[in-house]
Amino acid sequence: MKIKVITYVLALIFLLSGGAKVAGLEFEIVAFERWGYPLWFMYFTGVAEVAIGIGLSANILRKYAAMASCPIMLGAIGTHAINSEWPMFAIAFTIFLLCVTLALSLWRPTSVENNAG
Template sequence: MQQPLKLRIVTYILALIFFASGMAKLFALPFEIAAFERWGYSMTFMYLVGVIEVAGALGLLVSRFSAIVSLALAAFMMGAIATHLIHQEWPMLAFATAVALGAAWRGWVSLKTKRGRS
């Protein structure tokens, strides 16, 4: 069964965000390096976060896994939210929170829809 349009749109937006963010880390773009250094995180951790984000973006596009991947990414975003909160980066805190809420909503709606069909 095909997902409702609103759910597909949110899925594609989340996938784009996580893919772009992850690739920026994997390509070690200067602004990502500067941010991870400012936060006191290692470059190994930056690459690990990048791999998780890219894998999550791809997982969102696989309908069989998209609900659980959405919820996992929402939980994963708690690290970003905490980092931005600790460092008082308010615009990035707002963005990370919006992404986490979008991922949580997407996962919850998808699981709710699947349970309704069972």
């Protein structure tokens, strides 16, 4: 049950965050300019985040989306650390920990796989 809650909370976070980037909301444009990233990278990141959010919502893609979320969040952690944005760093790090927890829980071997060999 707890993993389902983590899954859908993360899906919502990625859909909203990615959607804001894809929509080109002003606060996202300002942030990417402040960080020195090109605008195309904002849209690229947004599409990746929306894809992860959709993937987390679809059972067949969930494992892959959970794995893909980890490097995205490492990028966010690095960006916030380099720019000394410590409250956002803490949020990104917390989301990263949830992503790792989810990915590990989805990729662990099942008892059938353990008994197969």
